[in-house]
Amino acid sequence: MSVSSHVQPLKTYFGIFGALMILTALTVGAAFINLGPANNFVALAIAVLKSTLVILYFMHVKGNTKLVPVIILSGVFFLFILFLLLAADYGTRGWLGVPGR
Amino acid sequence: MSEDSPGLAHHFDSYEQQKDSATLGMWTFLVTEILFFGGLFAAYGLYRTSYPAAFRAGSHELDITLGCFNTVVLIASSLTMALAVRGGQTGRGKLASVLLVLTMVLGTVFLVVKGFEYHDKFVHHHIPGPSFHFEGPESNHVQMFFVLYFAMTGLHALHMIIGILLVGYVAKRAWSGAYTPQNYNFLEGTGLYWHFVDLVWIFLFPLLYLIGRH
Numbered sequence: 001m002s003v004s005s006h007v008q009p010l011k012t013y014f015g016i017f018g019a020l021m022i023l024t025a026l027t028v029g030a031a032f033i034n035l036g037p038a039n040n041f042v043a044l045a046i047a048v049l050k051s052t053l054v055i056l057y058f059m060h061v062k063g064n065t066k067l068v069p070v071i072i073l074s075g076v077f078f079l080f081i082l083f084l085l086l087a088a089d090y091g092t093r094g095w096l097g098v099p100g101r
Numbered sequence: 102m103s104e105d106s107p108g109l110a111h112h113f114d115s116y117e118q119q120k121d122s123a124t125l126g127m128w129t130f131l132v133t134e135i136l137f138f139g140g141l142f143a144a145y146g147l148y149r150t151s152y153p154a155a156f157r158a159g160s161h162e163l164d165i166t167l168g169c170f171n172t173v174v175l176i177a178s179s180l181t182m183a184l185a186v187r188g189g190q191t192g193r194g195k196l197a198s199v200l201l202v203l204t205m206v207l208g209t210v211f212l213v214v215k216g217f218e219y220h221d222k223f224v225h226h227h228i229p230g231p232s233f234h235f236e237g238p239e240s241n242h243v244q245m246f247f248v249l250y251f252a253m254t255g256l257h258a259l260h261m262i263i264g265i266l267l268v269g270y271v272a273k274r275a276w277s278g279a280y281t282p283q284n285y286n287f288l289e290g291t292g293l294y295w296h297f298v299d300l301v302w303i304f305l306f307p308l309l310y311l312i313g314r315h
Contacts, residue, residue: 034315
């Protein structure tokens, strides 16, 4: 009958909020600097970092049952299959020179 | 629900098992949501690589200040939501309820700002369809950007509306003391949903607003 989950200290929540704010400012700032193709990479890397913070702390995946990360990663895995096969299809369509492709 | 353990459904052995099941169920739903939005992100990736110049031109029509403001509002609403769940977790239902109402207010602010942005697009004939008009080259491909812009932000806004209604229901229940430290699973699940909506925006904001700004 014990309380099943541990309570995160308040400073964790405010700390994560602060980190998310800083990362938002960074992503906007980085967009105005010309980094060439790296601009996209930086924007996505910051978005992935931000979402990881939200998932781990706001969504309590850290300190939760280990089955939750497995479920999340399986979803991400299938998302990559979607992106990969789509890219493989459209990326190679010009190679054969089939009319109308 | 038995006498000595209120809030524990009879098919669970312990509160812990009950909470783990609820969390797992919610995450399974959220994974289907990730793949649901994933289809749109895939379409976005495909068209953006096909027409990079048009996507840059389309993106420059969006108001970066409003986008930025909404990002801050949504992250703040995620904080109030996380604090509300913590309130439920520590048995402070009234505090949780107030924080949930604050979350609803922030969510509504987001939608109102989004409404003004949509209105601006309407005035400038940037709504895809017969009356779409764009000064400049590749007008058709810019239209494709706006199709994706409205599909993605529209679906996101729909999730926000559902989320606000859900949070309202949970706020009412929290006020009347429905959640205990042993069982606040519905509150936690609603929190997970709200944070998920925030996650989608974390990706939408740079992908739609911040293309080629330098």
